[in-house]
Amino acid sequence: MKIAVAGASGLIGSALLPALRADGHDVVQLVRRTPRTAEEHRWDPQHRRIDAALLRDVDAVINLGGTPIRPRPFTAGYKERLRSSRLDVTTTISEALAVAAEADPGRSRVLLSASAVGYYGDTGSRTVTERDGAGTDFLARLCVEWEAATAPAESAGVRVVHLRTGLVLGHGAMLVKVLGTLTKLGLGGRMGSGRQYWPWISVDDEVGAMRHLLTADVSGPVNLTGPAPATNAEFTRELARQLHRRAVIPVPAFAINLALGEFGRSSVTAGQRAIPVRLEESGYRFTHRDLTSALRAALGRS
Numbered sequence: 621m622k623i624a625v626a627g628a629s630g631l632i633g634s635a636l637l638p639a640l641r642a643d644g645h646d647v648v649q650l651v652r653r654t655p656r657t658a659e660e661h662r663w664d665p666q667h668r669r670i671d672a673a674l675l676r677d678v679d680a681v682i683n684l685g686g687t688p689i690r691p692r693p694f695t696a697g698y699k700e701r702l703r704s705s706r707l708d709v710t711t712t713i714s715e716a717l718a719v720a721a722e723a724d725p726g727r728s729r730v731l732l733s734a735s736a737v738g739y740y741g742d743t744g745s746r747t748v749t750e751r752d753g754a755g756t757d758f759l760a761r762l763c764v765e766w767e768a769a770t771a772p773a774e775s776a777g778v779r780v781v782h783l784r785t786g787l788v789l790g791h792g793a794m795l796v797k798v799l800g801t802l803t804k805l806g807l808g809g810r811m812g813s814g815r816q817y818w819p820w821i822s823v824d825d826e827v828g829a830m831r832h833l834l835t836a837d838v839s840g841p842v843n844l845t846g847p848a849p850a851t852n853a854e855f856t857r858e859l860a861r862q863l864h865r866r867a868v869i870p871v872p873a874f875a876i877n878l879a880l881g882e883f884g885r886s887s888v889t890a891g892q893r894a895i896p897v898r899l900e901e902s903g904y905r906f907t908h909r910d911l912t913s914a915l916r917a918a919l920g921r922s
């Protein structure tokens with residue numbers, strides 16, 4: 621397959637590109653900056669423009685674009701950066717794919733487009749699948765808009781998959797680095813009540829799932845999460861165990877919310893007990909089915 625990838629500079633993209641090439645695919649990168657290699661092609665973020673001819677002979681597009689969500693307060697300016705960075709690239713790619721599909725309607729195409737389990741909002745201890753509706757907080761509303769931006773491609777007959785990704789665990793992942801450092805310093809512990817679910821997935825399975833979905837007969841939302849989501853207390857306890865420390869210093873919810881505001885309330889002291897029903901039904905087999913093995917791999921101990 622010829623595959624175009626947008627937003628490939630982060631943790632997921634850095635693992636995805638070599639995996640796709642190892643599979644024998646012809647991979648091109650869509651970048652915002654000046655291209656550095658023959659495989660890179662620039663798109664115009666300011667005018668939301670990409671040469672549709674570039675996608676005419678492409679079989680698949682994997683869209684990972686968007687400003688990373690960092691642990692910081694959601695100011696109005698930051699919210700707009702998060703929103704525009706996601707909607708601009710997704711809309712641009714979707715519209716270009718629609719033009720390519722109209723010019724060559726005989727070619728089957730697929731768009732794997734990033735989203736997040738934040739779509740569901742805070743679901744407490746309730747298990748959620750792809751059948752559940754959207755939440756009402758900022759991140760949930762953002763995910764709804766993000767997924768809706770693929771409509772032009774879907775209307776043109778492109779198979780669209782919304783990758784509702786959980787917390788990706790891998791070497792260099794911010795979550796692992798930050799919590800790992802605090803735990804090594806003896807400052808690890810549950811956050812808030814610790815009962816909120818953190819739906820993790822290893823970077824190996826994140827990449828493996830995308831490779832699988834390129835050809836699987838699946839469209840619409842797919843939860844990219846491990847099959848056994850853990851509570852925050854279980855997560856911090858297991859991380860401490862693997863680092864040979866104790867997770868004994870809890871961080872009260874009021875302190876998290878005071879420091880991080882809306883981000884803290886929606887992403888740290890809240891969570892989703894999301895499970896990958898459609899992914900497993902489509903035949904995907906996980907490399908890391910439990911938190912222990914996923915964290916061990918992320919810490920380089922497997």
